[in-house]
């Protein structure tokens with residue numbers, strides 16, 4: 060080959076590599092400078108139905124699939140404030156090419172993830188349908204219906220209630236036509252899941268302050284993952300989000316949260332020292348949210364239950380400390396659907412210390428216990444607002460009664 064071409068190629072390579080190395084070493088933004096969540100040049104979500112919010116409303120609508128306009132935030136959010144000592148804002152790390160992920164819009168997620176729900180909850184829906192469509196529904200068959208419902212973690216009381224209603228309707232309507240039976244079952248299940256519950260998430264500024272969300276639950280249920288996923292839902296809706304890593308027991312927990320945030324350009328407020336006071340991290344996160352004029356601050360908490368009393372004291376304290384400068388608008392209790400009835404007793408404990416405003420049911424992709432939705436809502440009188448259907452970043456869907464029941468009864 061011509062040596063001139065060879066030399067030229069070598070020079071280009073050397074210059075390119077040096078440039079890359081130089082870029083990588085360029086000074087990071089000074090602490091306290093908060094990059095905007097998204098670029099003003101980012102394309103607007105366009106015609107994607109905005110599930111979370113309707114302009115002009117104070118609250119965020121989760122579960123409503125109605126199309127609504129979603130406005131791109133164009134204010135300059137680069138407010139500057141030095142965080143309180145002890146905590147730091149983990150700015151989204153800037154690797155060579157800081158490419159932010161574009162989370163999937165929240166609307167339509169339940170539909171997209173429906174197959175997973177349908178797959179894991181097959182016995183529930185299909186089993187019931189098969190039983191109810193038999194020519195002769197004997198007492199034995201009704202026993203089986205009951206058993207199926209109990210196995211799906213519907214709980215004793217709702218199971219009795221549903222069986223009674225179905226028995227009555229089958230007698231009165233007398234139809235064995237599978238379509239008819241399906242419609243009847245759908246109607247009754249939807250009624251029990253309760254489409255009238257308010258499943259909106261408080262994710263809008265109120266009284267000139269960001270909404271504050273606390274996420275609580277025992278270890279391993281999926282709190283941190285859920286906070287990360289919620290941040291994505293909100294970013295997809297052009298919300299400015301700040302995360303607070305108030306699980307200070309393990310450094311890894313803050314790291315895990317900051318990683319979720321960084322992927323979508325969301326700042327995480329965390330402590331610089333291990334074992335810092337979780338309440339002060341929460342306080343600083345809210346402070347940062349206020350300074351940045353964010354829409355929402357989401358505070359992740361620890362969930363160790365070895366010492367229940369301590370944990371509960373701590374949660375109460377986090378809440379009180381946040382309330383020195385803002386209101387806690389949303390307390391989401393995360394429950395692992397695969398733990399079934401165990402989750403119910405956890406819920407009781409948490410409900411005693413914090414006023415739970417919504418439930419996130421995770422890991423519904425790995426269990427046939429979809430009935431827990433009904434049981435838990437009954438027990439707490441609080442709606443399931445979101446469901447987790449996988450470990451993927453966008454595998455969190457706003458809960459919606461009809462969509463959920465349809466997935467259970469999927470053919």
Ligand SMILES: Nc1nc2c(ncn2[C@@H]2O[C@H](COP(=O)(O)OP(=O)(O)O)[C@@H](O)[C@H]2O)c(=O)[nH]1
Pocket residue numbers: 276277278279280281282283284285362421422423424425446447448449450454
């Ligand atoms: N299959 C499945 N796994 C999940 C879901 N949500 C969380 N997980 C997993 O549960 C594990 C614990 O999650 P983590 O957020 O660390 O729990 P935390 O201790 O409550 O903060 C992780 O491996 C997650 O990927 C879900 O909806 N489905």
Ligand SMILES: [Mg+2]
Pocket residue numbers: 282283284306312360
């Ligand atoms: Mg965690």
